[in-house]
Amino acid sequence: MAAAGSYFSIIALIILIQLATNLNSCTAATPIRHSGRNTRFIRTSCRTTLQPSLCFVTFSRYATRIRGSPRLLATTALSLAFNTTRFATKSMITLSKRHGLKRREAAALRVCVEELGDSIDELKDSIGKLSRHGAGGSTFRSQMSDIQTWVSAALTDDDTCMDGLSGKSINRKFRSRVRRRVVKVAHLTSIALAFVNRYAATHK
Numbered sequence: 094m095a096a097a098g099s100y101f102s103i104i105a106l107i108i109l110i111q112l113a114t115n116l117n118s119c120t121a122a123t124p125i126r127h128s129g130r131n132t133r134f135i136r137t138s139c140r141t142t143l144q145p146s147l148c149f150v151t152f153s154r155y156a157t158r159i160r161g162s163p164r165l166l167a168t169t170a171l172s173l174a175f176n177t178t179r180f181a182t183k184s185m186i187t188l189s190k191r192h193g194l195k196r197r198e199a200a201a202l203r204v205c206v207e208e209l210g211d212s213i214d215e216l217k218d219s220i221g222k223l224s225r226h227g228a229g230g231s232t233f234r235s236q237m238s239d240i241q242t243w244v245s246a247a248l249t250d251d252d253t254c255m256d257g258l259s260g261k262s263i264n265r266k267f268r269s270r271v272r273r274r275v276v277k278v279a280h281l282t283s284i285a286l287a288f289v290n291r292y293a294a295t296h297k
């Protein structure tokens with residue numbers, strides 16, 4: 094079991110590093126075409142999410158790497174949500190430094206940066222816990238409960254950010270630009286939570 098845990102830790106770390114250094118190219122690249130069991134696993138898994146089409150387009154390119162493993166699927170989803178959230182946060186920090194923002198817009202950005210910063214920490218902790226431990230037993234159930242709580246909290250952070258963008262005092266174009274980034278983060282985090290829940294349910 095220790096050897097298996099070490100193997101999954103290495104795989105999770107590789108996924109995290111690759112996603113962190115190659116996020117833009119990953120999201121823009123044409124998905125690799127895979128046939129057979131691995132792709133069917135991704136398609137079936139994505140049907141349990143609220144965004145099945147986005148899910149399949151995003152994760153089918155990782156089908157060979159995931160190899161039909163619910164654990165690797167959950168880890169990959171968490172890693173992608175983590176990196177997308179971090180990228181969105183950096184872009185908002187850059188946007189906040191622009192001149193000419195209204196006071197209400199600047200305040201909304203500060204809230205988003207703070208909330209998404211919390212989300213980054215929660216997703217990072219989730220990746221770490223999921224990659225370190227094996228399946229089965231009361232300890233596993235406790236660990237998965239922690240992960241589910243953290244990812245759910247990350248989704249709440251996304252909602253709080255978007256709530257701060259409401260109001261007539263915020264420019265419509267500004268609101269649309271920021272919301273587009275946060276919606277992408279929220280969708281990927283929602284998918285990650287669905288996969289975490291699915292993995293937890295298979296080992297009750």
